Amino acid sequence: MVLLDWGPRTRLCFRMASLLARITIDPNVCHGxxxxxxxxxxxxxxxxxxxGGDTIDDLLAEFxxxxxxxxxxxxxxxxxxxxxRSQHLALT
Numbered sequence: 001m002v003l004l005d006w007g008p009r010t011r012l013c014f015r016m017a018s019l020l021a022r023i024t025i026d027p028n029v030c031h032g033x034x035x036x037x038x039x040x041x042x043x044x045x046x047x048x049x050x051x052g053g054d055t056i057d058d059l060l061a062e063f064x065x066x067x068x069x070x071x072x073x074x075x076x077x078x079x080x081x082x083x084x085r086s087q088h089l090a091l092t
Contacts, residue, residue, distance in 0.1 A: 022073040046074045
């Protein structure tokens with residue numbers, strides 16, 4: 001058996017794809033908002049906690065049924081969402 005090593009970039013792509021698989025969208029769960037693993041933890045809420053200063057460790061203590069990769073998946077989802085959408089900001 002031969003194992004192929006395609007390098008760090010390929011490993012990173014596989015890792016990101018596996019993280020994104022943790023984010024689900026179902027119209028019957030949280031009004032169709034992206035959530036973690038079909039649970040009722042909206043990605044948006046987790047990002048708000050992180051933006052408000054909570055750490056990943058804080059959230060893991062508060063929500064014991066989540067794990068570190070769930071929260072990393074939220075960050076990856078947000079990153080990818082910003083990459084594919086045009087952002088229009090009103091300048092005042």
